[in-house]
Amino acid sequence: MVEPLSTTRGVLFRGSGSATPSRSISNAELGQRVQTSDEWIRSRTGIAARRVVNSDESLAELSGLAAERALEMAGWSADSIDLILLATSTPDDLFGSAPRLQARLGATNAAAFDLTAACSGFLFAVVTAAQYLRSGAMRRILVVGADQLSRWVNWDDRRSCVLFGDAAGAVVMEASENGQDDLDGFLLRSDGSRGEVLQLPQVSQRKPLVGDASHQCGGFDPIQMNGQEVYKFAVREVPAILEKLLAQHGVAADSLDWLLLHQANQRILDAVADRFSVPTKKVLSNLAHYGNTSAATIPVMLDEAVRSGSIQPGHRIASSGFGAGLSWGAALFRWSGPA
Structure with missing residues (x-):
């Protein structure tokens, strides 16, 4: 260290x-x-x-x-x-x-x-x-x-x-020691009371252990999802948290270079962009090729945009991740790239 x-x-x-x-x-x-x-x-x-x-x-x-x-x-x-x-x-x-x-x-x-x-x-x-x-x-x-x-x-x-x-x-x-800071701000949220709408739960099977004691078998059931509730959650909470973050830092939506959201559903991406009047050309999306890859969606999309030259040093990006937990968050950051 x-x-x-x-x-x-x-x-x-x-x-x-x-x-x-x-x-x-x-x-x-x-x-x-x-x-x-x-x-x-x-x-x-x-x-x-x-x-x-x-x-x-x-x-x-x-x-x-x-x-x-x-x-x-x-x-x-x-x-x-x-x-x-x-x-x-x-x-x-x-x-x-x-x-x-x-x-x-x-x-x-x-x-x-x-x-x-x-x-x-x-x-x-x-x-x-x-x-x-x-x-x-x-x-x-x-x-x-x-x-x-x-x-x-x-x-x-x-x-x-x-x-x-x-x-x-x-x-x-x-x-950074020179005062430069790429991460302008962030907000994080969780609501466990709604967690059952998207979960990967443990199996509930138990087996005898000794006497009257039993033990739970290891393993998990497949992903369980209420698609309609997840959609409603995303189109309500994601614009709200982004709006609050932008307001906290005095950033107008039309000054953003890119909107980078968790790639879950194109209709969600379109709904959030609509809320902020962000043009389609500023909404990063590779969902068509990969589907929802959970924690990987944002960094994969970021990397592709950087390597294609779409994202340039100094570009300002508003990002939001959302999903199981339920959990969601937003970050406002810039891209520096290699020194």
């Missing part, structure tokens, strides 16, 4: 990376499994295809590739990282997958732990990282958002199986 910084100011976004499985499954292919069609899926979600991890791939591999690409963009060595935050709800190991990512990267000086907040996970992890950097406790942090939801989808339920896919995305963040 390096010596603490002498300042408590500033975080910078220095690099991004992403990785997706090689196998893409189209809507037409999915229609061979369940009673659905390309038109039915597209009209309701905007999704045309999704990526699913093959037998020779893994979440750990995707996370590692995304992280390596982010480090490469920043020009950093893995041993310069102080902390790794892995935002995931589908770890390879329930005890935590971040330490394995740390070992894979050779980030010998980094502490590593998982953070679980489902589709809000990446945004929550970025805000968490910023606190370590601003406090002076750490200089460089790797944040990865990665999920393999294909493990937990009921592939015979056409209401939910059409939505989800697998991916990993990453950013690297650095403390």
Whole structure:
């Protein structure tokens, strides 16, 4: 661990990376499994295809590739990282997958732990990282958002199986000592009283242990979702939290360069953009190609926009993550890129 910084100011976004499985499954292919069609899926979600991890791939591999690409963009060595935050709800190991990512990267000086907040996970992890950097406790942090939801989808339920896919995305963040700060502000929210509308619950089966004692069997049921309630939640809460954040910082919606939302449903993206009169050309979307990849959607979209040249240094971005928990949040930030 390096010596603490002498300042408590500033975080910078220095690099991004992403990785997706090689196998893409189209809507037409999915229609061979369940009673659905390309038109039915597209009209309701905007999704045309999704990526699913093959037998020779893994979440750990995707996370590692995304992280390596982010480090490469920043020009950093893995041993310069102080902390790794892995935002995931589908770890390879329930005890935590971040330490394995740390070992894979050779980030010998980094502490590593998982953070679980489902589709809000990446945004929550970025805000968490910023606190370590601003406090002076750490200089460089790797944040990865990665999920393999294909493990937990009921592939015979056409209401939910059409939505989800697998991916990993990453950013690297650095403390700033010169007063520059890419993260203008954030707001985070949770409401556990509504959590049952989108959940991945434990199995309820119990077996005899000794005497009159029993034990609960390990494992989880498939994803359970009330689509109508999730939609209503998103189109109500996401504009509200973004509006409050922009007002707090005196930022007009028309001054934003980009709107970067969790990629869950194109109708949600359109509804939020409508609320703020943000033109379509400023709304980042790759949902059609990947579906909902939970904690990975925002960093994957960010990385693609950076690498395509759409996002340039200094661009101001309003972002929101939302989903299971229920949890949601918003962040207002700029992109610096490599030093």
